[in-house]
């Protein structure tokens with residue numbers, strides 16, 4: 514795909530259909546909710562699977578790169594941002610670049626990133642994986658990434674995304 518990533522890690526929880534799970538907005542009491550918490554989407558599946566995914570990823574990264582390596586990761590289709598902030602906290606040696614193609618998810622990711630205060634999780638980029646890498650924002654070059662992470666996108670996507 515033009516990026517010499519060293520690892521592509523895709524997690525598909527086929528038994529779970531996240532688009533059917535309740536999607537809610539944190540801070541339902543609008544009188545006290547800030548704009549940031551209104552943007553923050555909460556989905557049940559990522560809350561449930563973020564730690565199991567972290568544990569698998571921890572093993573995979575440790576085996577492939579060694580336990581203490583500083584790594585650069587791009588997450589495509591980050592969705593709400595629940596995974597990436599958790600990964601940022603649990604795998605602090607990895608610098609995480611979240612992304613998605615939908616505005617509502619970009620706003621949600623931003624809100625999670627700001628709230629977490631994590632220095633190793635960047636603001637999200639709008640990336641449509643159907644587009645060529647040369648058109649992605651962020652200037653990804655041949656050596657810029659160690660890992661591309663994708664969680665629960667492939668099974669809900671049309672063939673061009675694959």
Ligand SMILES: C[S@@+](CC[C@H](N)C(=O)[O-])C[C@H]1O[C@@H](n2cnc3c(N)ncnc32)[C@H](O)[C@@H]1O
Pocket residue numbers: 531532556558559589590591592593596613614615618640641642643663664665666669670674
């Ligand atoms: C089922 S959600 C999964 C989100 C998140 N990874 C998770 O597991 O909670 C699918 C995600 O894929 C994104 N998506 C679908 N088609 C895409 C594309 N062509 N490029 C980038 N993201 C895409 C959607 O915007 C959505 O955030």
